[in-house]
Amino acid sequence: MAESVERLRQRVEELEQELSRERSRQVVGGRTRIEKMSSEVVDSNPYSRLMALKRMGIVGDYEKIRTYAVAIVGVGGVGSVTAEMLTRCGIGKLLLFDYDKVELANMNRLFFQPHQAGLSKVEAAEHTLRNINPDVAFEVHNYNITTVEHFEHFMSRISNGGLEDGKPVDLVLSCVDNFEARMAINTACNELGQTWMESGVSENAVSGHIQLMIPGESACFACAPPLVVAANIDEKTLKREGVCAASLPTTMGVVAGILVQNVLKFLLNFGTVSFYLGYNAMQDFFPTMSMKPNPQCDDRNCRKQQEEYKKKAAALPTQEAVPKEEEEIVHEDNEWGIELVSEVSEEELKNSSGPIPTLPEGITVAYTVPKKQEGSVSEVTVEDSGESLEDLMAKMKNM
Amino acid sequence: MAESVERLRQRVEELEQELSRERSRQVVGGRTRIEKMSSEVVDSNPYSRLMALKRMGIVGDYEKIRTYAVAIVGVGGVGSVTAEMLTRCGIGKLLLFDYDKVELANMNRLFFQPHQAGLSKVEAAEHTLRNINPDVAFEVHNYNITTVEHFEHFMSRISNGGLEDGKPVDLVLSCVDNFEARMAINTACNELGQTWMESGVSENAVSGHIQLMIPGESACFACAPPLVVAANIDEKTLKREGVCAASLPTTMGVVAGILVQNVLKFLLNFGTVSFYLGYNAMQDFFPTMSMKPNPQCDDRNCRKQQEEYKKKAAALPTQEAVPKEEEEIVHEDNEWGIELVSEVSEEELKNSSGPIPTLPEGITVAYTVPKKQEGSVSEVTVEDSGESLEDLMAKMKNM
Numbered sequence: 001m002a003e004s005v006e007r008l009r010q011r012v013e014e015l016e017q018e019l020s021r022e023r024s025r026q027v028v029g030g031r032t033r034i035e036k037m038s039s040e041v042v043d044s045n046p047y048s049r050l051m052a053l054k055r056m057g058i059v060g061d062y063e064k065i066r067t068y069a070v071a072i073v074g075v076g077g078v079g080s081v082t083a084e085m086l087t088r089c090g091i092g093k094l095l096l097f098d099y100d101k102v103e104l105a106n107m108n109r110l111f112f113q114p115h116q117a118g119l120s121k122v123e124a125a126e127h128t129l130r131n132i133n134p135d136v137a138f139e140v141h142n143y144n145i146t147t148v149e150h151f152e153h154f155m156s157r158i159s160n161g162g163l164e165d166g167k168p169v170d171l172v173l174s175c176v177d178n179f180e181a182r183m184a185i186n187t188a189c190n191e192l193g194q195t196w197m198e199s200g201v202s203e204n205a206v207s208g209h210i211q212l213m214i215p216g217e218s219a220c221f222a223c224a225p226p227l228v229v230a231a232n233i234d235e236k237t238l239k240r241e242g243v244c245a246a247s248l249p250t251t252m253g254v255v256a257g258i259l260v261q262n263v264l265k266f267l268l269n270f271g272t273v274s275f276y277l278g279y280n281a282m283q284d285f286f287p288t289m290s291m292k293p294n295p296q297c298d299d300r301n302c303r304k305q306q307e308e309y310k311k312k313a314a315a316l317p318t319q320e321a322v323p324k325e326e327e328e329i330v331h332e333d334n335e336w337g338i339e340l341v342s343e344v345s346e347e348e349l350k351n352s353s354g355p356i357p358t359l360p361e362g363i364t365v366a367y368t369v370p371k372k373q374e375g376s377v378s379e380v381t382v383e384d385s386g387e388s389l390e391d392l393m394a395k396m397k398n399m
Numbered sequence: 400m401a402e403s404v405e406r407l408r409q410r411v412e413e414l415e416q417e418l419s420r421e422r423s424r425q426v427v428g429g430r431t432r433i434e435k436m437s438s439e440v441v442d443s444n445p446y447s448r449l450m451a452l453k454r455m456g457i458v459g460d461y462e463k464i465r466t467y468a469v470a471i472v473g474v475g476g477v478g479s480v481t482a483e484m485l486t487r488c489g490i491g492k493l494l495l496f497d498y499d500k501v502e503l504a505n506m507n508r509l510f511f512q513p514h515q516a517g518l519s520k521v522e523a524a525e526h527t528l529r530n531i532n533p534d535v536a537f538e539v540h541n542y543n544i545t546t547v548e549h550f551e552h553f554m555s556r557i558s559n560g561g562l563e564d565g566k567p568v569d570l571v572l573s574c575v576d577n578f579e580a581r582m583a584i585n586t587a588c589n590e591l592g593q594t595w596m597e598s599g600v601s602e603n604a605v606s607g608h609i610q611l612m613i614p615g616e617s618a619c620f621a622c623a624p625p626l627v628v629a630a631n632i633d634e635k636t637l638k639r640e641g642v643c644a645a646s647l648p649t650t651m652g653v654v655a656g657i658l659v660q661n662v663l664k665f666l667l668n669f670g671t672v673s674f675y676l677g678y679n680a681m682q683d684f685f686p687t688m689s690m691k692p693n694p695q696c697d698d699r700n701c702r703k704q705q706e707e708y709k710k711k712a713a714a715l716p717t718q719e720a721v722p723k724e725e726e727e728i729v730h731e732d733n734e735w736g737i738e739l740v741s742e743v744s745e746e747e748l749k750n751s752s753g754p755i756p757t758l759p760e761g762i763t764v765a766y767t768v769p770k771k772q773e774g775s776v777s778e779v780t781v782e783d784s785g786e787s788l789e790d791l792m793a794k795m796k797n798m
Contacts, residue, residue: 008407015414030513031503041643043502044516049604050507052645056603081509085648088507103442104430108449108487110480110509113531114429117443132512204455205448206670244440246451249484250663254656261649261680271605271681281660282670286685 030131037063037090046133047090059268066135068267069093069162069169073145073154073185075121076100077109077247078199078208079175081256084111086136087129089264092163093137094129096122097154099144109249137163146184155188171263172196175256186221189213190301193308197266199259205246206281208255210262210274216293216309218275220302223294251281429530436462436489445532446489458667465534467666468492468561468568472544472553472584474520475499476508476646477598477607478574480655483510485535486528488663491562492536493528495521496553498543508648536562545583554587570662571595574655585620588612589700592707596665598658604645605680607654609661609673615692615708617674619701622693650680 031046039051053059070091072079075098083094098121102112116124122140130138139161145154159168172194174185182198189196193215201208213220258277265271275290293306430445438450452458469490471478474497482493497520501511515523521539529537538560544553558567571593573584581597588595592614600607612619657676664670674689692705 005404005407008404008411012407012410012414015411015418019414019418031506031516043504046503046506046513048504048643049646052643053604053647055643056645058603058605058645081652084509085652088509088648090507104445105442105447107430107445107531108489110483110487114445115530117430131514132506204457205452206457244447244451244454246455246457247448248452248660248663249487250656250660253480253484253652254660257649257653257656258683261647261653264647264649265680272683274683277683281664284657284661284671284673284676284685284687286683288683 030134033134037066050089059270062268064268065090065264066092067163068171069095069137069167070263071095071097071158071161071169071172073097073172073174073181074176075125076106076175076177077249077252078201078256078259079173080109080111080121080125081253082173082175082199082260083125083129084132085256085260086263087133089260090133091136093139093161093169095157095161095169096125096138096140097143097145098122098125099142109247109252144181146180151184151188154184155192158188158192158194168192168194170267173259173263174198175259177201182221186213187299187301190215190220190222190299190305193305195266197259197262199255201247201251201255203245205248205251207279208251208281209276209278210255210259211276212262212266212273215302216305216307219291219293220297220299222299222302223297224291248281251279254279254281429533432533436465449488458669461667463667464489464663465491466562467570468494468536468566469662470494470496470557470560470568470571472496472571472573472580473575474524475505475574475576476648476651477600477655477658478572479508479510479520479524480652481572481574481598481659482524482528483531484655484659485662486532488659489532490535492538492560492568494556494560494568495524495537495539496542496544497521497524498541508646508651543580545579550583550587553583554591557587557591557593567591567593569666572658572662573597574658576600581620585612586698586700589614589619589621589698589704592704594665596658596661598654600646600650600654602644604647604650606678607650607680608675608677609654609658610675611661611665611672614701615704615706618690618692619696619698621698621701622696623690647680650678653678653680 034046037047037051038045039048039054041048041052050065051062054062068091070086070093072083072086072094075083075096079096079098083096086094100121102116102119102121102124104114104117106112107114111128112121112124120142122142126138126140129136139157141150141153141157143150143153145151157169158172160166162169172185172189174182174196176182176185177200185196185198188194195212195214198211198213198221199209212218258274258279262274262277265273274288276288278285278287280286293302295303295306297303297306433445436446436450437444438447438453440447440451449464450461453461467490469485469492471482471485471493474482474495478495478497482495485493499520501515501518501520501523503513503516505511506513510527511520511523519541521541525537525539528535538556540549540552540556542549542552544550556568557571559565561568571584571588573581573595575581575584576599584595584597587593594611594613597610597612597620598608611617657673657678661673661676664672673687675687677684677686679685692701694702694705696702696705
């Protein structure tokens with residue numbers, strides 16, 4: 001009996017030691033919360049390098065970032081990195097929307113790790129992001145915003161999910177990979193007058209873009225066919241046929257980087273906010289442009305926002321709210337009166353006129369090198385198949 | 400006595416359960432190793448989206464990536480993301496060099512997490528990266544390459560640390576934040592005839608660049624003052640005076656993204672590899688150019704490589720090894736015969752001519768908007784203080 005007690009005591013001791021070892025191996029849960037951003041230059045201050053932006057004269061009031069709430073729809077290759085960047089920058093609140101699960105097939109993009117396979121993307125992301133920065137407030141929704149029920153909930157969270165509950169969010173970011181979800185975000189933002197930014201990466205992984213949409217002021221997603229947005233094929237068809245879109249952590253990282261940079265410039269009021277910035281990885285070509293809204297847009301809320309914007313602009317004739325007219329208009333003869341402004345030089349054209357990669361049927365490159373015109377001004381073409389804007393719009397409406 | 404045994408048994412059971420719970424909470428060590436990259440389109444295949452690049456006609460032989468070894472010097476804001484991207488792309492081997500520790504002050508950049516504070520950057524990185532992709536081979540060195548002893552070891556690992564031991568690495572990437580380390584890498588690569596790429600982010604966090612250096616073919620780091628590399632101040636001075644450089648996850652993410660994209664294009668032979676690509680975040684301006692080597696370069700190994708390159712080029716007159724002469728030469732009257740090639744349009748110039756941010760004394764923006772010349776071709780200036788190339792070189796030699 002005495003021996004048995006001794007053995008049991010030994011076992012208890014062994015187990016206690018083992019448990020202690022296991023516990024010390026655990027990831028210690030990040031850092032404690034910080035009440036106020038400090039600019040103190042010490043190794044223990046996670047905000048010192050951001051607050052230095054003030055001292056360097058780049059940002060007037062960096063702390064203001066803590067007052068903003070941003071909604072991110074789609075937490076995939078672009079959305080997850082977007083969320084991580086905003087988290088590390090110390091954004092006030094993030095609202096994440098996605099209905100996908102993490103898969104090993106996502107491991108060729110940044111952010112998610114193999115041990116998270118099987119978890120919902122929003123939950124896995126929230127866990128990682130809270131650990132990185134416990135000062136950020138998170139609200140996650142594991143659903144598809146395009147279903148009727150969820151769309152209404154999505155709308156109500158955009159209107160009421162701000163840092164102070166009941167106030168709208170400050171910005172919506174679209175990081176989705178399909179036309180339907182983009183159109184849902186567009187519809188919601190037109191109705192709410194909510195400013196948003198769209199992002200996209202092509203199916204061949206070597207081009208992408210970001211676009212800022214201010215309802216009434218700039219073209220909405222229904223005003224014109226999406227430029228530089230992937231191939232115009234339904235991703236459901238893709239999956240059914242066993243066709244798999246390519247993706248690269250590089251292209252997605254660059255797109256997330258230019259997206260969040262545009263967000264920071266927009267929210268913290270520094271630099272030039274881009275209405276449209278494209279990225280062609282094959283030629284290192286970065287076209288910029290801006291598009292006016294289409295007065296005949298199918299979305300009645302877009303037309304309504306345009307009227308309101310015009311009234312506001314007329315009431316403030318000396319304000320900056322007046323659309324900038326000094327930009328050279330390149331193309332104004334399409335049925336929607338969309339103006340494409342291009343800043344592409346002859347040199348750039350020459351340099352980007354590489355061969356178009358051969359793609360399987362049904363897949364087209366998101367955008368191609370602009371067609372040459374007189375001088376250094378050129379027309380930005382939507383894609384390379386020779387289809388008109390009208391054809392494309394019709395095609396997408398049928399999707 | 401019987402009671403005591405019962406209590407001990409209960410305690411053993413409790414501890415066993417607790418241990419089991421703790422163990423199940425542990426991060427399950429990622430995924431198992433994969434012998435051969437498959438292009439099968441299933442959720443469990445971490446390479447399906449990369450192998451799709453072949454089917455999409457972008458890359459001829461994606462699997463070749465497993466045959467390459469890349470050395471990364473500096474595992475900070477740019478280097479860590481660079482390492483993660485290459486790891487997720489399935490590179491054969493990574494060699495990491497850094498001597499810093501992770502600090503909470505690094506949390507405004509991607510990759511490292513708060514629980515890693517205090518660990519050496521290379522060890523923390525290796526742990527995370529192995530977990531993400533166990534198919535990659537890692538070799539890490541926790542030392543400063545600029546000391547004599549470590550420089551020699553660094554040289555020997557560049558020459559012998561390839562995928563097959565005894566063979567050189569395929570590419571060296573400089574992701575360091577100071578002039579001394581860049582110069583050390585430059586010296587090593589000129590001596591070994593090793594192709595490398597340099598990257599940099601300015602001290603004000605809103606500009607950056609990447610540059611490809613092929614010894615003998617393109618300008619080395621000693622041929623001309625580094626363009627767009629941070630402010631020309633010693634980081635030791637910075638630290639001593641309590642001045643703290645700003646940094647942003649966005650700018651560093653974009654620079655890492657364009658760096659690794661250039662690496663993939665270079666190693667896998669697709670698209671146009673850029674010799675120089677800059678990023679001005681304030682105006683979304685991305686200048687490109689190329690620079691020829693300086694026949695009077697201070698580095699004798701650079702001059703030797705130039706001679707060898709000329710001989711090779713002369714022996715192969717119809718080969719592509721001949722320097723491309725079709726580029727318009729903008730500026731050829733400096734003492735080193737450096738040619739700056741610019742592809743900047745008038746429109747771009749106009750759009751990027753925003754005000755230069757006010758910076759504290761001693762800090763200058765890494766590069767400024769090119770000066771306007773006739774037509775759409777313009778001179779790329781090194782910086783905005785009105786200093787000449789000569790002044791700058793002299794200044795940096797004194798650092």
